[in-house]
Amino acid sequence: MIFFRRFSPIMTLLFIISFFYLEPAWGSGAYPYRFPDPKLGFDPQANTVIGVPGEYVTRKKDTLLDVARDNDLGFNEMGDLYPEVDPWIPPEGTRLIIPTQWILPTTAKYGIVINIAEMRLFYFIKSIGLVRTYPIGIGDEGWFSPLGSFHVAQKRKHPAWYIPRSLQEKYQMKVMPPGPENPLGDYWLGLSIAGYGIHGTNFPWAIGRLVTHGCIRLYPEDIEKLFSLISLKTPVEMIYEPVKIGFRQGRIFSEVHPDIYGKVSDLVEYGLAKVRGKRWEDRVDLDLFSLSLREAKGLPVDITKN
Secondary structure (H helix, E strand, O other), rough: OOOOOOOHHHHHHHHHHHHHHHHOOOOOOOOOOOOOOOOOOOOOEEOOOOOOOOOEOOOOOOOHHHHHOOOOOOOHHHHOOOOOOOOOOOOOEEEEEEEEEEOOOOOOOOOEEEEEOEEEEEEEEEEOEEEEEEEEEEEEOOOOOOEEEEEEEEEOOOOOOEOOOHHHHHHOOOOOOOOOOOOOOOEEEEOOOOOEEOOOOOOHHHHOOOEEEEOOOOOHHHHHHHHHHHOOEEEEEEEEEOEEEEOOOOEEEEEEEOOOOOOOOOOOHHHOOEEEEOOHHHHHHHHHHHHHHHHHOOOOOOOOOO
């Protein structure tokens, strides 16, 4: 108690935040953010680009899947950035950018926001102005993850899996008990839409892939952290936003991901529509923006007109 008496309430709060929420890894921890003030034509104080890209030089026996998990990334984030690199045998000594920087999706809900298009979950801790983010695995073709506004309706440790009727013949059971074969892992956050939830996995290489029957999978180490932070009734917003626009230090950024569910007929036109009519449209370099839309590498790109 003597320690805390030496500091003002604000300093004490900052210490508590740093102790409980900030972590040293590239892709971990919590980040401060500030959405633009809608009353302003352009808000130079807005801060919706979080994180810092890292670098890594591959070593013998590395895989891109190992590099992704070590940096709390999904496989898609490395694969989209380096489509020409063999994910299982990347050449030793290859210098890689670690894409641990993201533009926040727009939201009015706060709580959990899941952007299916980029395979990433954002948890907004609005009370202290911080956001956490985790890579995810999503629904495969024919089992698309649902879009819409929901909330956390259940929390269970070591959950049993109540197998969908269409899969019961495959697994020869109706309910799979907890254990190493259970694809739900050790934690389950059930959503208010029946049959769907956010959970762990018994196959970590599934993160950053289309692998589930509609649920959202996290690395075991990530769902353990998220589970401890989430309370019942937490809002969950599931969106599909392959193109995001962000702001940082008075500059404008774009982040573009492939249209994995085939929902957008023209990704370039879809992206350009996001800036048309905005009061800051004249600040955007349309050539840089169009290039980022065509490349769709998933890394924030500065598209500010100089």
